[in-house]
Amino acid sequence: MRKHLILVGGGHAHMMTLENIGKFVEKGFKVTVIGPSFYHYYSGMGPGMLGGTYSPDDIRFATKEVVQKQGGIFVRDKAVRIDPEKKEVYTESGHAFSYDVLSFNAGSYVPMQPDLEKSGTVYSVKPIEKLMEASEKLKALFAERKIRVDIVGGGPSSAEVAGNVWQLAKKMKRHKPDIRIFAGKKFMARFPESIRSRVFFHLSKRGIQIIETGYVKDVKPDRIILDSGEGFSTDFIFMALGVKPSAIFEASGLPIGPDKGLLVNQYLQSVKYPEIFGGGDCIYFKDQALDKVGVYAVRQNPVLLHNLMAALEGKSLEPFDPGPEYLLIFNLGGGIGVLKKKQIVFGGKIAFMIKDYIDVKFMKKFQAIEKS
Numbered sequence: 001m002r003k004h005l006i007l008v009g010g011g012h013a014h015m016m017t018l019e020n021i022g023k024f025v026e027k028g029f030k031v032t033v034i035g036p037s038f039y040h041y042y043s044g045m046g047p048g049m050l051g052g053t054y055s056p057d058d059i060r061f062a063t064k065e066v067v068q069k070q071g072g073i074f075v076r077d078k079a080v081r082i083d084p085e086k087k088e089v090y091t092e093s094g095h096a097f098s099y100d101v102l103s104f105n106a107g108s109y110v111p112m113q114p115d116l117e118k119s120g121t122v123y124s125v126k127p128i129e130k131l132m133e134a135s136e137k138l139k140a141l142f143a144e145r146k147i148r149v150d151i152v153g154g155g156p157s158s159a160e161v162a163g164n165v166w167q168l169a170k171k172m173k174r175h176k177p178d179i180r181i182f183a184g185k186k187f188m189a190r191f192p193e194s195i196r197s198r199v200f201f202h203l204s205k206r207g208i209q210i211i212e213t214g215y216v217k218d219v220k221p222d223r224i225i226l227d228s229g230e231g232f233s234t235d236f237i238f239m240a241l242g243v244k245p246s247a248i249f250e251a252s253g254l255p256i257g258p259d260k261g262l263l264v265n266q267y268l269q270s271v272k273y274p275e276i277f278g279g280g281d282c283i284y285f286k287d288q289a290l291d292k293v294g295v296y297a298v299r300q301n302p303v304l305l306h307n308l309m310a311a312l313e314g315k316s317l318e319p320f321d322p323g324p325e326y327l328l329i330f331n332l333g334g335g336i337g338v339l340k341k342k343q344i345v346f347g348g349k350i351a352f353m354i355k356d357y358i359d360v361k362f363m364k365k366f367q368a369i370e371k372s
């Protein structure tokens with residue numbers, strides 16, 4: 001029987017493995033990719049798509065097509081649990097798949113009450129497909145009347161979403177919304193003042209209100225309530241309250257880190273089950289807690305590609321080195337960005353142009369696989 005490699009999720013850390021599925025197949029291995037969508041959306045360009053800078057086609061990678069044309073199998077489904085002893089993956093639709101080697105790149109999600117998800121006025125900032133839906137809905141609302149758009153959460157995704165909602169409304173040239181960010185006690189609290197003040201400046205200049213008087217206690221489809229009991233009526237809400245790794249690992253009884261991500265060693269390999277690997281937002285890297293940013297997922301690509309092949313062939317594994325401090329650029333809409341690399345911090349059009357250049361180049365590189 002052919003050895004079977006299963007990839008759960010075709011996210012940013014699996015890009016090089018997806019690109020090389022043909023090589024696994026040539027060597028006699030069976031490869032199956034399980035994912036809820038035929039496409040994978042590049043989150044770094046998600047806010048830009050919300051604001052209309054990019055179309056959905058610009059920021060997506062055709063996972064199914066890339067897998068199938070190289071002789072792999074694509075299963076449109078969601079993995080919900082695995083049995084690491086039986087070496088089986090179970091999916092939402094009730095199917096079971098046996099594996100010899102398994103790799104997770106199932107990302108992270110914004111925890112949200114199910115009734116809010118169904119409300120039609122409350123959207124999480126992940127998965128990126130939700131921003132696509134929100135963009136269409138907002139366009140219709142901006143054409144109709146003046147509305148209030150609120151963002152719950154005070155981190156970078158909140159700033160990017162607020163700035164790009166503003167851009168979307170500006171492009172529409174119809175009713176301008178009132179935009180508010182509910183940022184807890186301090187907006188962008190985990191960033192140095194040099195970044196915080198620049199993001200604050202660019203958003204406030206456009207009339208975006210940043211509320212730092214307390215944490216949000218409750219969210220209803222048309223109302224936001226703070227810890228203090230103060231309530232704010234609203235028309236549209238984005239939930240941008242920090243992400244959590246996929247819930248699969250806890251549900252499967254696998255060793256997990258403090259954030260409940262799959263606990264992996266320096267080889268991006270489960271600390272208990274040597275045939276299980278993972279990358280991106282869904283793992284907890286044992287040697288050093290990593291920020292939940294796409295940069296690390298991208299850096300993990302060559303190591304995962306090597307180690308998955310090595311695990312199938314019984315060869316030695318390569319360690320992952322998280323590397324130097326990464327370049328950070330926020331897209332605040334209106335062609336404005338804020339950039340930080342080591343001691344260098346600046347905001348303005350050049351910062352956005354650098355982000356746009358890097359992101360578009362990244363997407364073109366991987367979209368080229370679809371055409372090859």
Ligand SMILES: Cc1cc2nc3c(=O)[nH]c(=O)nc-3n(C[C@H](O)[C@H](O)[C@H](O)COP(=O)(O)OP(=O)(O)OC[C@H]3O[C@@H](n4cnc5c(N)ncnc54)[C@H](O)[C@@H]3O)c2cc1C
Pocket residue numbers: 008009010011012013034035036037039040041043044045046047077078079080105106107108125126127157160246248279280281282292293294295296297329
């Ligand atoms: C609004 C926003 C803007 C951001 N901007 C940036 C940025 O500019 N730069 C940066 O470095 N980081 C950015 N981030 C962080 C970045 O999104 C994450 O770090 C990155 O997406 C992690 O990549 P990933 O592949 O691990 O996860 P994801 O991008 O979430 O991909 C996971 C994949 O797995 C699939 N999947 C999910 N659940 C399952 C399941 N149960 N079974 C099978 N498949 C599944 C999904 O469909 C998806 O294709 C941003 C985040 C947000 C929310």
